[in-house]
Each structure stands twice: as structure tokens, then as C-alpha cells.
Amino acid sequence: MMVTVAKTAGFCFGVRRAVEMAEQACTQYGSIWALGDIIHNTHEVERLEALGVHKAEHVDDVPDNVPVLIRAHGVPESVMLRLKEKGCTPVDATCPFVGKIHHIVREESQNGRHIIIIGSRNHPEVVGIQGWCGASDVFETPEELEKALSGDTEKARQLREKPVGIVAQTTINRKIFDICSKFIKKECTNAKIFDTICNATDERQKEARLLAGKSDIMIVIGDRKSSNTKRLYEISTSLCDRVLYIEDASGLTGQEVRGMERPFIGITAGASTPAWIIKEVRNMMSDETRIETGSEDFAAMLEESFKTLNTGDKVTGTVLKISQNEVHVDLGVKHAAYIPMHELSDDPSFNLEESIHVGDEIEAVVVRVNDAEGTIVLSKKRVDQMKGWESIEAAKEEKTVIEGKVSEENKGGVVASAFGVRVFIPASQTGIPKGQPLSQLVGQVARFRITEINRQRKRVVGSIRAVLQEERRAAAEKVWETIEVGNEYTGTVKSLTSYGAFVDIGGVDGMIHISELSWGRIKHPSEVVNVGDTVNVYVIGLDRENKKISLGYKRPEDNPWNVFTTNYEVGDTATVRILKFMPFGAFAQIIPGVDGLIHISQIANRRIEKPEEVLTKDEEVEAKIIDIDTEKKKVSLSIRALLNQDDE
Secondary structure, three states: OEEOOOOOOOOHHHHHHHHHHHHHHHHOOOEEEOOOOOOOHHHHHHHHHHEEEEOOOOOHOOOOEEEEOOOOOOOHHHHHHHHOOOOOOEEEEEOHHHHHHHHHHHHHOOOOOOEEOOOOOOOOOHHHHHOOOOOOEEOHHHHHHHHHHHHHOOOHHHHHOOOOEEEOOOOOHHHHHHHHHHHHHHHHHOOOEEOOHOOOOOOOOOOOOOHHHHEEEEEEEOOOOOOOHHHHHHHHHHHHEEEHHHHHHHHHOOOOOOOOOEEEEEEEEEOOOOOHHHHHHHHHHOOOOEEOOEEEEEHHHHHHOOOOOOOOOEEEEEEEOOOOOEEEEEEOOOOOEEEEEOOOOOOOOOOHHHHOOOOOEEEEEEEEEEEOOOEEEHHHHHHHHHHHHHHHHHHHHHOOOOOEEEEEOOEEEEEEEEOOEEEEHHHHHOOOOOOOOHHOOOOOOEEEEEEEEOOOEEEEEEEEEHHHHHHHHHHHHHHHHHHHHHHEEEEEEEEEEEEEEEEEOOOOEEEEHHHOOOOOOOOOHHHOOOOOOOOEEEEEEEEEOOEEEEOOOOOOHHHHHHHHHHHOOOOOEEEEEEEEOOOOEEEEEEEEEEEEEEEHHHHHHOOOOHHHOOOOOOEEEEEEEEEEEOOEEEEEEHHEEEEEEEEH
């Protein structure tokens, strides 16, 4: 005789989480109230009652101001609001997968969709889902759905034409949901289908299907109220001629295999069935048999829940809860495991809300085991560090460019974090010019290469400069392939000299001579541009052999003479500013960059010895343009012409 127990038999993640939260709540509060049975298993409910879990069938039966456990099936939103009104403290053990359905139906209802739920109409999970949405309908079978949508009633027409959102009870039979989905796609013009069947349910049903197909006897263990156990029974009966549906070992008579020669027996169990009940059934059926579950002994798997881990062990668990100070993890052992916040990550950019969620699988290292308290302290960052060192070493070997956030400036350079490992970047390798502060890198994500690793000393050295130089060389090659006189570029001023400004135009430096910076006279380039400025330039000369580029900055359209001749002509009057005096007259600015001469004979309508007798420096006066020498770019002005005009 051969007995095979399904690897997926027993508590699912959501049920185990609810039971553990109930146990923890009893320890914390002494006792706690629960709305309905925490799980569909009489034996487990009785055990929890003994620990201090009191059951209430309705929210109004719960006393005020007490802690209340929300079971894995979840409850309608109205129940949560009522508990708040009563001053109760909710301990929300709603399965995260069910909670996701609540979020979906609420959002889709708000978007105007009518919700269709495929599941058992009176099941607590379905009742809870309906309590988080607006208009909704529940269909238990494809036939029921087809009848509702195919009719010629007003409601059938509305369901076919209006936007609908479809979700499934997490434990529904996959085949039923697929048939319903296919029919909805065919009949409804605007349907949005969400596959919300729990993966664990899918896997449990698939394994039951395979096991039942090759078994002479199939044993399904679970409470009669458990809908997912009923699904397993339905699947098993469709594939195996002899199926036993039992709640515990007392359901066996010992006569099940009498008269059968070398029978093959399969055992599966619903998500609410405790491991100890499965173990009892297995023991009763296997007094003289070998228990197999593929590659490992099922008895060993059950005993796994009672074993303790050792410091330094690498483990994988499921995130049960995230509190202010720690992350609670289910390792499948009797001890409660948690990761303190300081053991989560060394990465300064680590974001707990974005990185870790309830239900996630998480790897960690055992830091400390306290058998007396029944706790295990874990560290995620130490696993990350181990993986990080492997990634860092691979990056150096393969000369890969990696990214890391610069967290601090220290003596001689800056520190960045990559793959959870600290990387020191010397000042000379930061790419920051000497004399400028390294603090400008702090908080920035930098790209660098790993240049040195000493794992024993936990020292890693990187270079931003190496990456910048490679990128600059690549950019320079691209520029020299396409550059021509007349090309325009947007560049950055890199440095200034007395004779001009050097500008980076994308990997290559070009020079703007001081004479090309301004149409006016300037003494130094800093009068026009500063280091770090973004400027628009154009190529006016190339020396490919010596890799030199001459750039222009001042624009022809900005030439003051062109501006002047566009706006003024002989005979016009202009407001001018007196700049300086000469024995033969005064020079005045007409517009910036264009001056005119007021001859001494044109300053007044009388004879004067020198211009200062009438005019003062920086004085603004009205003058008439009496001549424009376009070739020599000279302008003659007259104040007297306007005075004589007034006399007339």
C-alpha cells in the first residue's frame, strides 16, 4: 500500500496568518472578540476559544471598546465603520488576497461598473466583498450566469450593455470561473475581468486533480463548512471512484482498504485544516506504509512546523505583518520570527512601503533564537549584503557600470550604496573639479565602475570619473563625425581665461574668443558669461588635425549697428546720453553699442569754447541725426538743429 499526501494540504497563508494574529492578540489583550468563526474548522475554533477568543455572530453582539479580530474572509465596510463607532480596536486578519478584491470592487464601483461576483452567495468572503462595492450580483454556477444574461428582461439587457467588473471568490473552482469569464466576454459589451482566485487555491486544486486521477482511494480532510474543502471533494469525485470526505481521523473506520491489493491512497486537505489533523489521518493510514510526497517525506514536512532554527541559517518566509518597529515573518516553525527595522537594509534610499508588502516572500538570516520567549530575530540586510557582494564582484569582473545613491561625504571622497554595499569614491574619482564642494553629490544617484575590492576588509572603491571619461570620449567621437562650420550647439561654460571662454558642446570643448562674446567692448569674459552657464553657440572655425573648435556667441541679428539702421534714419530725433567730451565736440550713446558725434558747432545756437559749457556727462538730451556713414559706421548728431527748429 502506498500513501501520498498533497504538498499543498493544510493551512494556506491567509488562514495561518489569521490564526497567529488571534494567538498574538490573546497574548497582548488577554482575550479578543471575533466576528464569526475565525476559520472553518471546528477543532481549531475550539482551541482558539480556550485561548480567549470569544465569538460574536453580529457586530452588535460585540461589547464596546474591546479588541475585535476580523477573520480571514473579511467583512463589509459597514462593519468596520460600526466597530469604529463602538470604540473597538480592529485586529484585521483579512487575507491580503481578499483585501485586494475589496480594493478592486470599490474602485471599479466608483468608476461606474456593476460588479459581478462568481462564488458562493452566502459565503462570508462573498458577503464581505459585496460590502465594499455598489451595485452587484453573485452567481454560483455558469448555468445561473447564462440564464441571467441571456434573458430578455430589463436587467439582463442592462448587464449585457452596461460596464461590468468581474471578480471571483478566492476559493472558487478554476474551471467554473473560466467558463463564466468566457461567457461574459461573449455577452457583455464592456466587461473588465479580474482573476482573483488565490494562487494557493489554484495549486491546491491542481495537485488534488493530479493525485485523485491516480489514486484508488482519495481522502479529503476538512470542515463541512469549508467551501475550498468542498471544491477539493468535487474535483476528487470527478476523477476517483472512491472518495472519503472526513473532518478528522475519527472519520476513518480502519476498513477503508480491506480487500484491496496494494492500493494507492491520496490525501489532501482544505486551507483551514491544521497540520496535526492531517498528521493523525496520515498516521492511521500508514501504520505499515511508507509516506511519500514526491521528493521528501511528508512526516518530515509536518515536523518542520515544530523545529527551531539556528543562528546563521538562511531562511525564506512570508511577510505576515508590518508594524512601526519590525516586520513579522512566517517561517513555518513554532517560533515567532521578526526583522527589526535596523536589520532591513543599509541602503539609504530603501523605502519600506514600496519594498515590502504583506504576503511577500522574503529571504533573511537568523540572527538570534530565543527558545524561552519563542522568538527568532532575523536580518534581511545581511542576505542583501551577501547577494550585494556577489553583484559587486560580478560588476568589477565584467566592467559593468552600476548605479548607487551617494549617502555621505567623508575624508577624501564620498560614499555611495550599491546592492546594499558601501562603495568609497575618492575625491579625484568623483568628476568634481578641484576646489568645488563634494557635497553637491550627496543625495544624488551616481553611475560608476568598481575599481577595487577587498572583501576581507569590506572595502570597495569606485570611480565616477572613469564613467564620465568613457561617456565623454564616446560623445566626442559622435560630435567630430558630424560637426561642420555653421552648426549650432547648446553647451556649458567650463572655464574662463583673459582671452575667452571654453564651452563643452557635448563631449568636446570649443573656445569663444573674447571678441566673439559681445558686440560691445568688454575687459573680461566674466562680464558676459560665468562657469556653469548654459549657452547657445555656433561653429565659426574648425581645425580637425589639432582638434580645435572656434565658436561664436554674439548673433548677427544682435549687431547694434544693424539694430540702429533698422530703427533710425537721417532726420530722425533720438534721446541720447552724453558719454565724453573732446575739444571738437561730444560723443553720445544713441543705443547700446552705437555712438554718435555732436560737433561743437552743433551743440548750441551760439558760439561756445568747449562742450562742457552746455553739456554734462551722462546727461540725456534730444538730438537730430544729420548724417549716417554706413561704410565707416559713423553717425553725426545735432542739438542746434532742434533748437533752430524751435525758434522757427
